[in-house]
Amino acid sequence: MCRRSEVISLRDDPSGESLESWIIRLRREFHKYPELSFKEYETQKRILKILGELGIEGRKIADTGVLASIRGTMSGPCIALRTDTDGLQVQEEPAERNREYISRTEGVMHACGHDGHMAMLFGAARMFMENREFPGEVRLIFQPAEEIPPGGSERVIAEGGLEGVDAIIGMHIFTNHESGSVGFRPGPFMASTNRFEVILKGKGGHISLPAKCIDPVRMAVDFINSLNSALEERLDKEKYVLGVGRIQGGAQFNRTPDNVGILGSYRTFDSETTDIIDATIKECLEKIKQEYLKHGEEFSGLPDYELDILHGYPVLVNDPFFTEAVNLKLHESFPELTVYPEIEKTFAAEDFASYLQVVPGVFISLGTRNQKKGIVEINHSCAFDIDEEILLKGSEIFHTLSLDFLKHPEKYLSLQKYHGPQEYIEKT
Known part of the structure; x- marks a missing residue:
């Protein structure tokens, strides 16, 4: 050449x-x-x-x-x-x-x-x-x-x-x-890079009637806190980093939104750690979903979530x-x-x-x-x-x-x- x-x-x-x-x-x-x-x-x-x-x-x-x-x-x-x-x-x-x-x-x-x-x-x-x-x-x-x-x-x-x-x-x-x-x-x-995107699906409505709503903002807060706590129990800190880069949802001060989106990333040095974080994210989401199920108030198919994990560079x-x-x-x-x-x-x-x-x-x-x-x-x-x-x-x-x-x-x-x-x- x-x-x-x-x-x-x-x-x-x-x-x-x-x-x-x-x-x-x-x-x-x-x-x-x-x-x-x-x-x-x-x-x-x-x-x-x-x-x-x-x-x-x-x-x-x-x-x-x-x-x-x-x-x-x-x-x-x-x-x-x-x-x-x-x-x-x-x-x-x-x-x-x-x-x-x-x-x-x-x-x-x-x-x-x-x-x-x-x-x-x-x-x-x-x-x-x-x-x-x-x-x-x-x-x-x-x-x-x-x-x-x-x-x-x-x-x-x-x-x-x-x-x-x-x-x-x-x-x-x-x-x-x-x-x-x-x-x-x-x-x-250098670490692997992995992205996770979550959509938490609640039930929107007037903020004065919380019993008629499922608040995805609170779900998001609980999810992030529970995820960090669970990972701290399962993994040494030097094996990974995880952070949330974006939380998005809602448009009005007096209305509970229907959905909240979370976009984050985590880095690891081995596939075993990556697998543990993948599983922990799913477990925490399922736990949040179960905790927010209403008793005596029927919301068909809600709460729910969507999860997308992208494994990037190895x-x-x-x-x-x-x-x-x-x-x-x-x-x-x-x-x-x-x-x-x-x-x-x-x-x-x-x-x-x-x-x-x-x-x-x-x-x-x-x-x-x-x-x-x-x-x-x-x-x-x-x-x-x-x-x-x-x-x-x-x-x-x-x-x-x-x-x-x-x-x-x-x-x-x-x-x-x-x-x-x-x-x-x-x-x-």
């Missing part, structure tokens, strides 16, 4: 722009024009244009995503590098720092670092195009719709994005650790063998880098988890917190920003780890997943 004769000069850019400045410029261009999930059409055009300038042929995937490959001069394995491309429905807050690159799209913002992720991946691509003396293939995945379940990763996989891929690396910018440091952990790293599980090799290589190649090889698990969720269910790999957290620069806002904040000094380092990490994997896959793959160089010769 590479056009070797059209590769631009990299380090010796005739404009005098350094690689780092180029990466920062790309990040700012992406930041200015964010698009929502599965609507990243202009972003897709920009990605294809930049790939073309690098001499890399890209193709569309998952509607608004892009897939591309850089092949070395020798046969070998294939490693995928993935970035996400979508923004969030957030109105960016103006500041002195971001005035040159603040979002030009009303109500949409790159508030989670995806602009930086794309720029870092392009930086790594330039490094590989500068020196093609490596074995195998680097697969570039510019994935849409990370922000909304079921996520763009499922589409990429279904459309063949991982065909022939032996391993995968992803990276995410976070403000929960200092700028330029990296963190990861073997095994479960638990993100880093391959332990691969992760340990990454840890050793980072210490070897970046001795100045602060590395947290056992960083705490996070209840944040990522659809990169789906890739790791197919091929081994690692998801790395790249810190961007910089108190001196005022870059302290958490991801998804309207004031979120990136310490742009980390972007080149992110590109170097992508390049160094993937190049080492291509040359020494046996260091990264367990015996069950690695069968020697002949495997890659036969593939090509």
Whole structure:
């Protein structure tokens, strides 16, 4: 997928722009024009244009995503590098720092670092195009719709994005650790995300006649309280988080509404915990229904409820063998880098988890917190920003780890997943 004769000069850019400045410029261009999930059409055009300038042929995937490959001069394995491309429905807050690159799209913002992720991946691509003396293939995945379940990763996989891929690396910018440091952990790293939606059905009427009504507002309060109490009894607090993001019902101060809707989410690190929460939600709803049945007053079919549970992204599980090799290589190649090889698990969720269910790999957290620069806002904040000094380092990490994997896959793959160089010769 590479056009070797059209590769631009990299380090010796005739404009005098350094690689780092180029990466920062790309990040700012992406930041200015964010698009929502599965609507990243202009972003897709920009990605294809930049790939073309690098001499890399890209193709569309998952509607608004892009897939591309850089092949070395020798046969070998294939490693995928993935970035996400979508923004969030957030109105960016103006500041002195971001005035040159603040979002030009009303109500949409790159508030989670995806602009930086794309720029870092392009930086790594330039490094590989500068020196093609490596074995195998680097697969570039510019994935849409990370922000909304079921996520763009499922589409990429279904459309063949991982065909022939032996391993995968992803990276995410976070403000929960200092700028330029990296963190990861073997095994479960990020939580599954699950959504529940409940409609509690009561009997509306005048608020002065409660005996003639079934109050769904009180049902909602009782349900939330009973659910939290039941889960606290059944599960350790470190195994899950659950919260309600919306309660909706009623329109008038003196009328009991007919229905109340509840929308919430919970995060877990294993399927057993998810199953317990699923069952507890249903049990609490059934208990509330029974408690609100009227004696002596007949309301046909009421009270009642509807429940919809959506299991979104699975638990993100880093391959332990691969992760340990990454840890050793980072210490070897970046001795100045602060590395947290056992960083705490996070209840944040990522659809990169789906890739790791197919091929081994690692998801790395790249810190961007910089108190001196005022870059302290958490991801998804309207004031979120990136310490742009980390972007080149992110590109170097992508390049160094993937190049080492291509040359020494046996260091990264367990015996069950690695069968020697002949495997890659036969593939090509």
